[in-house]
Amino acid sequence: MSSLPPALVVDTSEWFLDEAWRGYVAPRHWRRLPPRADVALQRAVEVLASSGARATLLAPAALATRAPGLLAEVVAAGHEVALSVRSPQPLDEVPESERARFVDAWREERAALEAAIGRGIHGFAAVWSVPQPAAVPWWRAALGELGFGYDATPIAGREHEVAALDGRSGRARRFAAWRLDGEQPRLMGLPRDVRDAHERQLEGAAAELAALAAGADAPVAARLGLGVEPVRPLPPAAAPPLPAPMAARPPSAARPRLAVVVPLKDEAVGVPSLFVELELLSSALADVAACEFVMVDDGSADETWPLLERLARNRRGFRLVRHDVNRGVAAAIRSGMQATDAELVASIDGDLSYDPMELRHMVPMIADADVVTSSPYHPDGDVKNVPEWRLFLSRTLSRCYRVLLGSRLCTWTSCFRVYRRNAVLHLPLHNPGFLGTAELAVRVLRRGGTVAEHPCTLEARLLGFSKMRVLRVVLGHLRLLSLVALRVVR
DSSP: OTTSOOEEEEEOOOGGGOGGGTTTSOGGGGGGSOOOHHHHHHHHHHHHHHHTOOOEEEEETTHHHHOHHHHHHHHHTTOEEEEEEOOSSOGGGSOGGGHHHHHHHHHHHHHHHHHHHTSOOOEEEESSOBOOOSSOOHHHHHHHHHTOOEEOOOBTTSOOEEEETTSOEEEEEEEEGGGGOTTSOOOOSSOHHHHHHHHHTTTTHHHHHHHHHTTOOSOHHHHTTOOOOOOOOOOOOOOOOOOOOTTTSOOGGGSOEEEEEEEESSOGGGHHHHHHHHHHHHHHTTTTOEEEEEEEEESOSSSHHHHHHHHHTTOTTEEEEEESSOOOHHHHHHHHHHTOOOSEEEEOOTTOOSOGGGHHHHHHHGGGOSEEEEETTSTTOEEESOOHHHHHHHHHHHHHHHHHHTOOOOOOOOSOEEEEHHHHTTSOOOOOSTHHHHHHHHHHHHTTOOEEEEEOEEEOOSSSOOOOOHHHHHHHHHHHHHHHHTTOOO
């Protein structure tokens, strides 16, 4: 292969897996972001057809379900389909204790692709690049056992190579198909230079792929002399998990009811994935609390309310509340509390800027508190992708509340909290917007209550736009702080 022109490898992984975004787009968001690998694959095939090229297309296994007909067209056009896999970290960083789980997933993903295209698959590639290995990487031994013929995982800082599992290697040109998709969503919660660099890669991408395709007359498998193989038998179905021991999952009577209130204002773009996240959350908290969900539409002007009605219609445990006009996030949380009689209430951000799975740690803490708040400004907390000027303002305001009230609380403005409902439901609330979260914390403390905090990571929202008017909120906090200093707020 090395004496021949480089083969062309087109990676059709999802648009949000741009390697430059690694560390900016947390893996927990991947399932929330709209999948568009099929769009990218279709456009890549069209460019290749106009060039008369034959290439290797790295495809995620999800396309076997979402676009099996398209995959079949790829093979019919003379291209090769290989498996593209993703993981929260590069393969060289996967702990040894987790490797068997990854290998089992690759076996099932390969089988899904093979069933869709009607032939065996030779190629494998991970999305994230890895350093130049000093020895044979651990996953290549696993690939050999699974029956793969070569590994096209990129190596950082080097011209792309393909490593055959029999020891040969060869050159390849690599292209990311997401660059052909100019209609992909625009992620807002990223540093501007990072986002701009991604968007610049969309410019002239079709022409670049056409140039790379010049002379690409054979896919990788053909270059390596690997013939067409039959579809391998599907892997045996995994044994169903054993029921959890009674000690691990208390009976429902022993678990508190937890109403999760989600205030929403013009969040139509994220509502479908939000429901998926909430159902996963309910399962994850099953041994901690019995969850129900109160979705509060705070005067949305987009399609948020019709979406809520449609998605909640056939789901148990979801309740809808609607404000005819926008009242503010604190008022929406209060309306959610009024719509339930659960003893515990959690409020989470509709844009999931905090990981709701942190409720596993926060719910048990309410046993010794009236309010448990997430705290990115805690020494063990963190903040990602939030502009420095906004952090400065927020941290400064939190320090002011801390000093005035003589409290150790580090974060005062978070909406991600767990409340003991009876401790806060009847407190006065003079600030129905973002200020209301700080006001509630002040009133709880002034009346002898307890506010505990759990260190969390705050991330800038990825989809849609923030509804906060920063200058108005800052001036409001200054006004509230003056009232706190005068002991008007009690």
